[in-house]
Amino acid sequence: MARDADVPQQIQTDAKIVVKGITSVFHLKKTRTTPAGEFIALNDINLEVRKGEFLVLVGPSGCGKSTLLDILAGLAHPTSGGVYIDGKKVTGPALDRGIVLQGYALFPWRTVRQNVEFGLEIKKVPKQERAAISDNFIHLVGLDGFADRFPHELSGGMKQRVAIARALAYDPEVLLMDEPFAAVDAQTRESLQDELLRIWEATGKTILFVTHSIEEAVFLGDRVAVLTPNPGTLREIVKIDLPRPRHNSDTRSSAEFGWIRRKIWELLQNAPSDARPHPNAVPVADAISPTAAL
Template identity: 60%
Template sequence: MTTLSETAVRTKIGIRGVGRTFTVRGEPFTALADIDLDVREGEFLTLVGPSGCGKSTLLDLIAGLAAPSSGEILIDGAPVTGPGLDRGVVFQQYALFPWRSARANVEFGLEAKGVPRRERAGRARHYLDLVGLAGFEDRYPHELSGGMRQRVAIARSLAFDPDVLLMDEPFAALDAQTRESLQGELLDVWRKTGKTIVFITHSIDEAVYLGQRVAVMTSRPGRIKEVVEVSFDSREGDLRADPAFGAYRHHVWSLLRAEVAAAQEQERAS
């Protein structure tokens, strides 16, 4: 199990005074303002906030899919100027190619990198096995359940071995049982690979269960309200039954309550 004391010596992602403003119907629209946040190497950080607070916008900026209007984002001390193979992204929608098998979907990014065919196949099998899909390599997306498709999407992001995995509500569309199962499997993948993970979720329970720290965002324009350290005596067994889990959940909700009310008021006024 990776611990915060082991990862605190190095910052993997540095977010420095980041803001993001759009033009909507000719008027400026500020999604993010003055975001300051460090994500430690090898850390699993979860990000929660009310609807419309800019969580996905922030993830897009880290991914290099958009540029900040102010401030900067650093990976290993170097400014992010666009997408890169050091970052893998998993979205809520699986975005798999329906005409490709699970293995061929995982191989797609490796083809673009020019990885030889035999190495591609071996790497795809390795990561499909890592996410619990050994024996399903030749199945097509329509032959897989929603949870299995999301496993393929995770394997595809892991296959080109990014340092950072960015996940935007990847389990939101799944049923409760599948969601809990994949949460546990994702933690296993994190422990085995040592990746730095930034995971967006609307679920406080999910944020506390997965995250070593939970970053709580304000209503729009999104800022970091507080970063909550999550530490259990042991992560064995059912964490949700641990009294500490309820205490962390209550604390995060106490931070979010006023922000959710403010976001709802913004929606009514728009």
């Protein structure tokens, strides 16, 4: 199979992230009701992200958006194609990328501060320096006074703030966020979105944000990449020209916001007929986790 061999290790580019011809195929085992086969999670995805850009990947479940994020994080390998950061091919996870997951994924035995310092410990940053950095990021996400609390003492929204602080603390250039706000209530979600934009503007990170919420995508992104399932295909990249800084009430109530939201909704609805989800497709896609093994 064409794997890494025919993919160059380095390319010339000005873009921060280049996704080049990514195809990801899972082999399905034969079951009693279905024959053995292949499931194409991602089909020839090409994408470029500028330095400091906020790019959102939006699409229904089964469109391969989380798989793409795993590949970007270096936690999964594509069947063919390659991901480049600053022109260098991604071969595995590293500290140049930070990841924020839906389920917070905080270490329950570590305090807020110790969670935030986790990446710094891995990076072997001296203790005093670590404390200064974690103070800074705990302040950035608005959790002053909670540094010595444990995760089980925090609300969902606070936990996700800690997860963001943890991903930012070791100073990755790229932040990968996989439906980070999907598990919190609507109100917390909107305030977290506001706060994420503020943090993004303050830090200048390149952010790749995965969501299935069109509204969230339009509110946050510079551009929104619309993915359609079966096989996971990049349908279109929509530029979001809404002025910044964006604010919850003003931005969401503007006419352009509604117009762009509708446009993306139509893109997701009018997927080519052969790309419509197969009735059995969703459970299959959910059943496959390329990162399941330890």
